[in-house]
Amino acid sequence: MATDYDAPRKNDDERDGNVLETLEVRPSGQSATVIDLDEAELADSYELPGGDLSGEELAVEVLPAQADEFTCSSCFLVRHRSQLARENDGLMYCRDCEG
Numbered sequence: 001m002a003t004d005y006d007a008p009r010k011n012d013d014e015r016d017g018n019v020l021e022t023l024e025v026r027p028s029g030q031s032a033t034v035i036d037l038d039e040a041e042l043a044d045s046y047e048l049p050g051g052d053l054s055g056e057e058l059a060v061e062v063l064p065a066q067a068d069e070f071t072c073s074s075c076f077l078v079r080h081r082s083q084l085a086r087e088n089d090g091l092m093y094c095r096d097c098e099g
Contacts, residue, residue, distance in 0.1 A: 072097055 065071065068081045074097035085098035 065078065069078050070081060070084060070092045071078050072094040073091040074093055077094065079094045083094045083096070085093050085095045087093075
């Protein structure tokens with residue numbers, strides 16, 4: 001069967017008449033969706049691990065760079081001298097960045 005794609009198409013609304021007449025009318029007192037407020041209250045009561053850290057204080061001791069360490073000029077991580085791939089004009093690059 002050949003189909004003429006240039007011919008105007010009829011959609012379902014035109015074939016069936018007025019779609020609004022075919023819809024079932026609900027009484028105004030009923031709602032189509034039921035909202036369960038208990039789910040929202042239940043979700044608020046969940047305690048996520050590590051969720052509230054506002055009362056915690058972080059104490060970290062920062063050490064200066066050691067003699068056997070360098071800071072990579074590409075990723076800016078402090079690395080051990082064994083991870084040094086190359087040094088160029090005072091810039092040091094680690095093995096991970098040099099690939």
